Amino acid sequence: MNEQIIILDFGSQYTQVIARRIRECNVYSTILPYNTPAAEIARLAPKGIILSGGPNSVYAKGAPMPDKGIFAFGVPVLGICYGVQLLAHFLGGRVEKGLKREYGKGTLTVKDASCALFRKLPDSLQVWNSHGDKLTKLPKGFVSVATTENSEYAAIEDHARKFFGLQFHPEVVHSPRGKEVLANFVHGVCGCGKSWTMRSYVEQAVEEIRAQVGSERVILGLSGGVDSSVAAALIHKAIGDQLTCIFVNNGLLRAHEAAVVQEVFGRNFKVKLQYEDASALFLRKLKGVTDPERKRKVIGKAFIDVFQAATKRAGKSKFLAQGTLYPDVIESIPIAGNPAAMIKSHHNVGGLPKNMKFKLVEPLARLFKDEVRQLGLELGLPKEIVYRQPFPGPGLAVRILGEVTEAKCAILRNADAIVVEEMKASGLYYKIWQSFAVLLPCKSVGVMGDERTYDYTLAIRAVESQDGMTADWVKLPYPLLEKLSSRIINEVKGVNRCVFDITSKPPGTIEWE
Numbered sequence: 001m002n003e004q005i006i007i008l009d010f011g012s013q014y015t016q017v018i019a020r021r022i023r024e025c026n027v028y029s030t031i032l033p034y035n036t037p038a039a040e041i042a043r044l045a046p047k048g049i050i051l052s053g054g055p056n057s058v059y060a061k062g063a064p065m066p067d068k069g070i071f072a073f074g075v076p077v078l079g080i081c082y083g084v085q086l087l088a089h090f091l092g093g094r095v096e097k098g099l100k101r102e103y104g105k106g107t108l109t110v111k112d113a114s115c116a117l118f119r120k121l122p123d124s125l126q127v128w129n130s131h132g133d134k135l136t137k138l139p140k141g142f143v144s145v146a147t148t149e150n151s152e153y154a155a156i157e158d159h160a161r162k163f164f165g166l167q168f169h170p171e172v173v174h175s176p177r178g179k180e181v182l183a184n185f186v187h188g189v190c191g192c193g194k195s196w197t198m199r200s201y202v203e204q205a206v207e208e209i210r211a212q213v214g215s216e217r218v219i220l221g222l223s224g225g226v227d228s229s230v231a232a233a234l235i236h237k238a239i240g241d242q243l244t245c246i247f248v249n250n251g252l253l254r255a256h257e258a259a260v261v262q263e264v265f266g267r268n269f270k271v272k273l274q275y276e277d278a279s280a281l282f283l284r285k286l287k288g289v290t291d292p293e294r295k296r297k298v299i300g301k302a303f304i305d306v307f308q309a310a311t312k313r314a315g316k317s318k319f320l321a322q323g324t325l326y327p328d329v330i331e332s333i334p335i336a337g338n339p340a341a342m343i344k345s346h347h348n349v350g351g352l353p354k355n356m357k358f359k360l361v362e363p364l365a366r367l368f369k370d371e372v373r374q375l376g377l378e379l380g381l382p383k384e385i386v387y388r389q390p391f392p393g394p395g396l397a398v399r400i401l402g403e404v405t406e407a408k409c410a411i412l413r414n415a416d417a418i419v420v421e422e423m424k425a426s427g428l429y430y431k432i433w434q435s436f437a438v439l440l441p442c443k444s445v446g447v448m449g450d451e452r453t454y455d456y457t458l459a460i461r462a463v464e465s466q467d468g469m470t471a472d473w474v475k476l477p478y479p480l481l482e483k484l485s486s487r488i489i490n491e492v493k494g495v496n497r498c499v500f501d502i503t504s505k506p507p508g509t510i511e512w513e
């Protein structure tokens, strides 16, 4: 078992960020619901415990509380924001409503440079605050080790018990040296080594997959996206030909997509790849369908039918592999006022029906997206796959407004290829969340040479986002827009006008349908 830090989740929107920062220190971290019984936590033998922030006040009715047994383990505890209030609440301090809500940038003055959390850090640090209540009396055994303009007790320490509290958020980027504070906690205080790397994870995962699968066969639906690609490469490393990957061409893919997947997995990795060309079927089912939700349903259903038939052709298999990631499996208890409890995104057309009787292999279920990418590189996947932008399950169908036809797919595919090519050439492709073309259902008049044209309009969309939940449109440089527009209009038959989408999300969505 890896050395690990347990993070108890009290509903902060930053809980997952804390977990990622800890892992960036090459220490494994696990997020657990705030009320996980102490005995269960003890079984995991954590090297340290972090109490996350949260939207509540410890005095609020129903405020989330941990099992107080965790304070008797003898392992170091770090409380962040709401976590500090919990330390005070359980260990005999006092928390009061702050006169002023402290929100935003602040300056932390370290008073006690011998505090292990601030080792090798300057005595003045920029930090990010976001709290209303504040500590007014220290719990017994604690001293204040740092202050801000607003708080005498911005960082506190009980040296003997190795308990620490930080009123600010060290995990966010607006606390530029915060990661070093966390590194000091996990290495300096908890004594963790640097055992969590994707190189070591490969060995561990390969063993786990072999142990789980034995001599049985595994099927994996390969979409060409990052997650299924990395899962395929990892499982293939573990069990070779016992794995069959099924790649469904739904006719709604980008240019070169099917070829790249066959090249990388079939020819380079020598993965057993079952290529299913179902493009004609999907297009037939989409005939006359114009409503966006209906399109998704038709595509989702067709996918299941094709995939199910393909698994039968692939032969008997006990296991189905999926590229499920850690954020999809973190168990969390809804906490009032927690913005992270917002409704998650709607999609996932690729979901399979419950009646498919497979056991699941999910070798990425402990990893965050950035770790999956590192793992992909470690396994030798090309950058083109590891850093590709997200592409929706229903593919080009949600970027062709109105009815989807083969001819429109061809137009959009050609235009999209130019967008991808120019975005890569500009160096922006890998820096932003998504950039793509959308084919509008209207024609307009133009003139080309001496001829009057009456052709489609194409929209260019480029957005920046952390997770797809919200997004800003990217201010692409004019020369790039000019190049995109002139290349698309000159090279893509059927398009005579280009527009640029300047809508953020909300109120828009990233895809047009």
Ligand code: XMP
Pocket (backbone or CB within 6 Å): 296, 345, 347, 348, 349, 390, 391, 392, 393, 394, 398, 434, 468, 469, 505, 508, 509, 510, 511, 512, 513
């Ligand atoms: P929206 O359009 O909802 O998209 O702002 C947010 C993110 O999700 C992707 N997306 C999808 N992904 N199946 C998917 O697997 C879908 O049906 C789907 N619809 C949107 C979209 O590309 C963006 O990254």
